[in-house]
Amino acid sequence: MSDASDLNVTPLGALHHELGARMVPFAGYEMPVQYPLGVLKEHLHCRARAGLFDVSHMGQVILRAPGGYAEVARAMEALVPVDLAGLGEMRQRYGFFTDDTGGILDDLMLANRGDHMFVVVNAACKAGDIAHMRAHLPGVEVAEITDRALLALQGPAAEGVLAAMLPGVAGMRFMDVAMLPSDHGELWISRSGYTGEDGYEISVAEDRAGALARALLAHEDVEPIGLGARDSLRLEAGLCLYGHDIDTTTSPVEARLGWAIQKVRRAGGDRAGGFPGADRILTELADGAPRARVGLRPEGRAPMREGTALFAAAEGGEAVGHVTSGAFGPTVQAPVSMGYVPRALAGTGTTVWGEVRGRRMAATVTALPFTPANFKR
Amino acid sequence: MKFTEEHEWLRAEGDTVTVGITGHAAEQLGDVVFVELPEVGTTVARDDEVVVIESVKAASDIRAPIDGEIVEVNEALVDAPGKVNEDPLGDAWFFRMKPSEPGQMDEYMDEAAYNDFIG
Numbered sequence: 494m495s496d497a498s499d500l501n502v503t504p505l506g507a508l509h510h511e512l513g514a515r516m517v518p519f520a521g522y523e524m525p526v527q528y529p530l531g532v533l534k535e536h537l538h539c540r541a542r543a544g545l546f547d548v549s550h551m552g553q554v555i556l557r558a559p560g561g562y563a564e565v566a567r568a569m570e571a572l573v574p575v576d577l578a579g580l581g582e583m584r585q586r587y588g589f590f591t592d593d594t595g596g597i598l599d600d601l602m603l604a605n606r607g608d609h610m611f612v613v614v615n616a617a618c619k620a621g622d623i624a625h626m627r628a629h630l631p632g633v634e635v636a637e638i639t640d641r642a643l644l645a646l647q648g649p650a651a652e653g654v655l656a657a658m659l660p661g662v663a664g665m666r667f668m669d670v671a672m673l674p675s676d677h678g679e680l681w682i683s684r685s686g687y688t689g690e691d692g693y694e695i696s697v698a699e700d701r702a703g704a705l706a707r708a709l710l711a712h713e714d715v716e717p718i719g720l721g722a723r724d725s726l727r728l729e730a731g732l733c734l735y736g737h738d739i740d741t742t743t744s745p746v747e748a749r750l751g752w753a754i755q756k757v758r759r760a761g762g763d764r765a766g767g768f769p770g771a772d773r774i775l776t777e778l779a780d781g782a783p784r785a786r787v788g789l790r791p792e793g794r795a796p797m798r799e800g801t802a803l804f805a806a807a808e809g810g811e812a813v814g815h816v817t818s819g820a821f822g823p824t825v826q827a828p829v830s831m832g833y834v835p836r837a838l839a840g841t842g843t844t845v846w847g848e849v850r851g852r853r854m855a856a857t858v859t860a861l862p863f864t865p866a867n868f869k870r
Numbered sequence: 871m872k873f874t875e876e877h878e879w880l881r882a883e884g885d886t887v888t889v890g891i892t893g894h895a896a897e898q899l900g901d902v903v904f905v906e907l908p909e910v911g912t913t914v915a916r917d918d919e920v921v922v923i924e925s926v927k928a929a930s931d932i933r934a935p936i937d938g939e940i941v942e943v944n945e946a947l948v949d950a951p952g953k954v955n956e957d958p959l960g961d962a963w964f965f966r967m968k969p970s971e972p973g974q975m976d977e978y979m980d981e982a983a984y985n986d987f988i989g
Contacts, residue, residue, distance in 0.1 A: 532926040533901035533952075721900070721926060794904045794951070796924050821903035821926060828904075850922065850929075 552619030689730025
């Protein structure tokens with residue numbers, strides 16, 4: 494990794510140190526991997542009460558065009574296989590940039606904010622994503638927002654905590670977005686997150702971010718949560734981590750993200766195709782993909798981690814796939830993994846074997862998510 | 871009590887030596903979620919991998935600090951690996967050995983030297 498002095502810090506860097514976080518380099522930023530509570534308890538606290546995450550390393554981008562949101566949406570539909578023209582005002586949708594081979598360049602959130610589109614992209618991909626949009630969105634102004642932090646407040650207590658400060662957020666539904674005045678300046682809020690829990694993502698001016706974070710942490714239900722628990726939370730929720738579970742070698746259909754491609758963009762739809770890799774992706778949507786991302790529950794307690802080779806039998810044969818994310822699931826209280834297997838082995842209940850320390854360990858293909866989603870729909 | 875540079879501790883008790891990991895090691899590992907112990911009766915040489923530990927972060931191993939035979943293992947850790955974080959110097963010992971070269975233990979650090987080592 495790069496030297497610590499080369500790393501970017503978020504507007505909450507000083508707060509992380511004050512809270513006793515252990516900092517690690519992540520996607521070019523110095524980020525908290527855990528606080529004194531520790532990964533396991535942070536994870537459980539987020540599922541039981543509420544957790545505050547610094548996700549300021551992610552890219553926030555505003556897209557504008559003379560024709561307003563409708564023009565941006567039409568242009569972006571050439572890069573993203575999602576129904577953006579039909580996205581309601583102040584609503585958000587999950588999507589991904591695809592490449593010409595049907596692989597995934599990045600996954601992102603896209604919001605219709607009335608006269609413009611607001612998108613949030615992954616930290617490690619943001620420079621590439623912005624260049625990609627500037628190159629392929631004629632007539633669209635692509636403005637990276639670099640003076641705002643991004644926080645996520647996640648967990649069953651999130652609504653109560655944030656509504657005490659901003660009553661308007663209580664009425665938001667999953668994937669609603671709002672721009673609300675507050676004691677901490679204008680907040681850009683979405684009812685979403687990446688933990689499988691109800692909650693909010695909150696964009697705040699960088700010079701007000703520390704005060705907002707402290708105000709949220711002052712609530713007895715809220716603990717700061719680091720990247721370690723963020724990873725086990727999103728894994729239990731069956732959510733993909735870019736660069737691990739999805740990348741340019743995985744198509745959205747293989748990754749079982751076909752749900753994010755609405756009917757209007759599929760074969761027979763009014764705006765079918767028209768995005769990079771559409772031939773492959775539409776064919777796979779109709780006929781199935783040769784392999785699929787699945788949930789895996791290894792037998793016993795040993796985690797089956799990323800990179801573990803998967804086999805169709807307890808002995809012999811070549812590897813048929815591999816694990817792309819794997820950890821101990823604190824809420825499941827057992828190891829959980831995701832990985833790719835051939836379609837014939839992708840059925841729930843199928844046994845596959847992962848090679849851990851030279852031994853094949855059985856794992857059962859399991860429906861995702863591992864923990865039920867707790868969204869307020 | 872003696873300490874290794876791999877953050878293991880050794881405690882001589884009669885003709886056996888009990889082995890565990892230090893509090894510093896447990897903190898660096900993070901929450902331990904899986905422990906795999908050797909079989910009782912196994913003869914091991916110094917530096918053989920004898921225990922597998924998985925934490926929320928990564929897998930690691932414990933190597934035999936001395937030559938000898940594994941005479942007892944702490945089965946309680948298999949069902950409650952979190953004990954390693956709660957009481958690393960006490961309840962969460964990993965295994966007991968009957969040393970074949972008892973003098974090997976003297977090669978390791980005492981507590982003061984170990985504390986200097988971890989700074």
